[in-house]
Amino acid sequence: MKSFISKRALASGVSLIGLVVLVFFLSRLTGDPTDLYLPLDASTEMRDQFRQMHGFNDPLIVQFGRYVADLARLDFGQSLRQARPAMDVVLEAFGWTFWLAVITMSCVTLAAIVIGSLAAFRVGGIFDRIATFFSLIGAAAPDFWLAIVAIVIFAVKLHWLPTSGTGTPWHWILPVSVLFIRPFGLILQVVRGSMIGVLSSAYVKTARAKGVRTPVIIFVHGLRNAMLPVITVIGDQAAAILNGAVVVETVFGFPGIGKLMIDSILLRDFAVVLAVIMVSALAIFIMNLLIDLAYALLDPRIRY
Template identity: 40%
Template sequence: MIKYIIRRVVFLIPVIIGVTFIVFSLMYITPGDPAKIILAESAPEASVQQLREEMGLNKPFIVQYGNYLKNLVVNQDIGNSYVTKRPVLKELADCFPATFKLAALSMVFAILLGIPIGIISAVKQYSWFDSVSMIFALIGISMPVFWLGLLLILLFAVKLHLFPASGFSSLKYMILPAVALGAQSVAIITRMTRSSMLEVIRQDYIRTVRAKGQKERVVILKHALRNALIPIITIIGLQFGGLLGGAVLTESIFSIPGIGRLMVDSIKMRDFPVVQGGVLFIAIAFSIVNLLVDLLYAYVDPRIKSQYS
C-alpha cells in the first residue's frame, strides 16, 4: 500500500508540471498588460515599462516560466499577487475554507439524496418512482448551475424570505449555494447508483441470498449495495474534485469569498500569479481526492487491496 501511494505521488509531479505550463502559457498570451492595470491606463509609459521590468514581464516566455518553476520547486513559492502584493499561498489559504465547506456540504447533500433514490429506483425498476426520479435526474444534469442558483435566490430569498441571498457566515447561508452546486451531483450519483445496483441485483449470488431466506433489506444493503459501491465511489470522488474547482459560478452568484470567486476577480485584474496558483491548487486537490478514492477501494473490495500489495 505504501509503495502504491509513493508511486501515485511521483506520478503527480508530471501532472503538476503540465498544469503549470498550460496555465502559464494561457496567461502569457492573454490580452492585457498587468502593469497598466495596476497603474491605470492613464499612467506614463515610462512608469509602465519600469513596473514591467520590476515584475519580470519584459523577459522571454521561457525565462519567465523557468523562474516560476524554480521558485515553485526550490522555494515552494508561487509568487505574490500583483494587486494586493500578498503571497499567493496566503490568498488561497484565506479563501480555501469557504470553498471546501461549500464543496463538502454540496457533496453530503448529493450523497444523502442521490444514493437512496438510486437504490429505490433500481429495486423498483420501471415503477412510477423510478420514472419520476429519472426525469428529475435528467433535469438536474441538464440545468446550468448559475440558472438554478438564480431561481433559488428568486424563490427562497426574494419571494419567500426563507434564506439569505448572499454570504456564507452560517449554515443558513450555506443551504442555497449547497443545493445549487450539488443538484447536478445528485442527478449523476442517482443515475450511477441505479445503473450499478441493477447490474448487481441480477447476479446469481443475489438470487442465492434471497433463496436462503434473508430479508430483502439485508439483501439490498449488505450484499447488493456493497458490491455496487466501486463505481459509486468513483463518481463521488470525481464529483467532489470537480466541486472543489467548479464552484466558480456558485461563489460568484452567492457572493461567497472562495477560491472560485478569487480567480474570477484575478482574471479581470490580470493578476496572473493568483490565477496560476489557483489552478495549480485545484489540480493538486483533485489529484489528492482521486488518490483517496483509490485507497478507499481497498476497504470496499479486498480483491483490490491484494493488488495494491
C-alpha cells in the first residue's frame, strides 16, 4: 500500500515538473505583462524600471532558474496583480472552489445513486423513463446557458436569490444547482447502467433465492458492486470542478480557482498561473489516489 502510494506520488511528481516547465515557457510566449500594468502614458524609463524590478529583462533561462530556486524554498513568487504571495492568492480561491466541489458532488452522488438504482430496478418502467429523460437533458445542457437562464429567472425576475458573489448561504444555491445538472445526468446514467448489470447477476439471483428484501438487494447486495465504475466518473467530475468551473464561476462572479485562472491568464500574472496549476495538479493527484483507495475499500479483490 505504502509503496503503491509512493510510486504514484513519484510518477505524479515527474509529470508535475514537466507541466511547470511547459507552462512557464508557454505563458512567457504570450508577451510581456508590463504594458498591461502600467498606464498608457507611462514613460519608457518607468517601463524599464518595472521590467527590471520583476526581472523580465533577463534571458528566459535565467528567469526560469530564479523561479526554480525560489520554488525550492517554497516561494511561489508574487502576484503582479495583487502584490502579495501568489500561493496565498491561489489557496484563498482554492478554498472557495473546494467547498463548491464538495457540496455539489455530495448532492450529485446521493441523488444519482438513489434515482439511478431505482430506475435500474424496473428498466423501462415509468420511473426509469422519466429519470432517463431528464438525465439526458441534464447531461446535454450547456452550463453557461443554464447559468444565465437561472440568473434571469431566480435573481432578476423572481428576486429569490442573489445574482452573483458570495456572502450568504443563498449565494451558493445557483452555482451549486447549475454545476449539479451535468454530472448528475452523467452519473445517473452510469449508476443505472452499472446497476442493471449487477441486478441481473448471479449473486443477486442467490439473494432473491435467500428471500432477501428488495431494498436490501438493491442497496446492499447491488450497490456496492455497482459503485466501482461509478466512482471513477464521480472522481473525474469532481476533478473537473476542482480544476476550475471556469464558466460557472465567471458567470456567478464566484471567487474560485477557475475565475482566478482566467483573470491571471488575461493579465499575464505568471506566478499565479503557475501556482494555480500546481495546486490543481496536486488536488487531482489526491483525488485519483482517493478513487484508487475507494476501489480497494469497496472491492476486497483489489489490493495494492
